[in-house]
Amino acid sequence: MTALPAAYLEQFSEPPGYLEFASTGPVPRRVREAVSGALEAVAAPRASAWEEVADSYDGALAAVARLLAVRPDQVTTVPSTSAGLFQAAFGLIGKGGNVVVPAHEFPANIYPWLRAAEAGGPEVRLIDCPDGRVTPERVAGAVDEHTAAVSVSLVDFVTGFRVDVAGLRAACGRALLVIDAIQGLGAVEAALDPADVLVAGGQKWMRAGWGSGVMAVGEGAWERLAPTLTGWWGVQEFLDFGLAPPHAPRDTAGRFQEGSPPYFGALQMGAAVEVIELAGIRAIEAAIRERVAALEEAVRAAGAEVLAPWRRPEERAGILCFRLPGEEAAATVARLAEAGLVVSCRSGWVRVAPHASTPPETAARLGESLPA
Structure with a gap:
């Protein structure tokens, strides 16, 4: 797990379930x-x-x-x-x-x-x-x-x-x-x-x-x-x-x-x-990569289909899209909102987008909010 300086993490105050950085990133204190x-x-x-x-x-x-x-x-x-x-x-x-x-x-x-x-x-x-x-x-x-x-x-x-x-x-x-x-x-x-x-x-x-x-x-x-x-x-x-x-x-x-x-x-x-x-952009990129990987593991464990056009790690960034079998993406977004997870619907997929400040435990919270 990439260690990030406290001086960096202390800049942020967004809720731990906020996963919408591909839409709007809550601004830091500075x-x-x-x-x-x-x-x-x-x-x-x-x-x-x-x-x-x-x-x-x-x-x-x-x-x-x-x-x-x-x-x-x-x-x-x-x-x-x-x-x-x-x-x-x-x-x-x-x-x-x-x-x-x-x-x-x-x-x-x-x-x-x-x-x-x-x-x-x-x-x-x-x-x-x-x-x-x-x-x-x-x-x-x-x-x-x-x-x-x-x-x-x-x-x-x-x-x-x-x-x-x-x-x-x-x-x-x-x-x-x-x-x-x-x-x-x-x-x-x-x-x-x-x-x-x-x-x-x-x-x-x-x-x-x-x-x-x-x-x-x-x-x-x-x-x-x-x-x-x-x-x-x-x-x-x-x-x-x-x-x-x-x-x-x-x-x-x-x-x-x-x-x-x-x-x-x-x-x-x-x-x-x-x-x-x-923190340095390389450390931030590494932390985001770890958050996305954990989120992907959680949604796959729930049986979700993942939109995955990439073939190599360098073809990925901070966005992950998935959908559950038999459930419209909008319904999944609403389900996650009730659990305090802020995500979005794009082109029929559920889009999640964490940042380096997203707590690692948010991935487990996402998995627990999806049907077994």
Whole structure:
């Protein structure tokens, strides 16, 4: 059993039966304190209050950059996964070609590409993966010399299947590899490299709360993504109001900002990274793996069918889906709710998603709540 520092575990106060981190991660104490402190500062502001909040923005970017193993200038904040994916999709308008996306992706990774295509962006090619496995071979079969980008989830929101990012990078050829990392960031070790763009909201496994998120841009994508949606804050000399627009885009990932950055969301992300650093992402990933394995053992002992597209341990993350014979998933979710276990129903399956702070004994509690 992976040992986690008390300083890390003391940050959390969610109920022991909470197994919905694939939906929303309860925020730790340090995130709450960061937000409440900023709100207090601007409730009765001194002359410098807003400047102090804004000054903390760079520190938050530096923290996120550490987590993603990139330079701070390669990172910007976004209020949601969708916002970052819209930046990537609309950055390819007028470039021609096509973009490859698995058909079973969460809609946040489909709509930006569809909307961009309607506005003159690349044609969208949705590829079928009936068994839920988004493999390099399947992607390579859909990519051609006109493919501008491939956009996939790091971890599938239903199956928990974790893609081989390095293999996908090789399969993409010249195309940009865009990763929707919301179901992995904070749960597994996830650097930007070898992808070109990584986007993730912070409200799930990062436990940073709603309105937080990150977009990281690699050097291979820097000049290939036009700052189509860039607003006043995403340009150089943005406070020089005597200089008529348009100004040149920033020479950082900040060029992908529509307007004023989500300062509070950035504080949330920065504080969430600091909490992760109390234990280390590798220890957190190992603890989650142990929790998922114990939960799987419990549901299999109850005769449940497990949705298992993975074939190797590295193809798994923090999500487990199952269903009981002869019982609708919604009924199982209701049964577990009565036992104090918070789970969800996705695509006809019961989805459970523990975090490192989930008590080990929760697996036994789940097993006891299922029919023998």
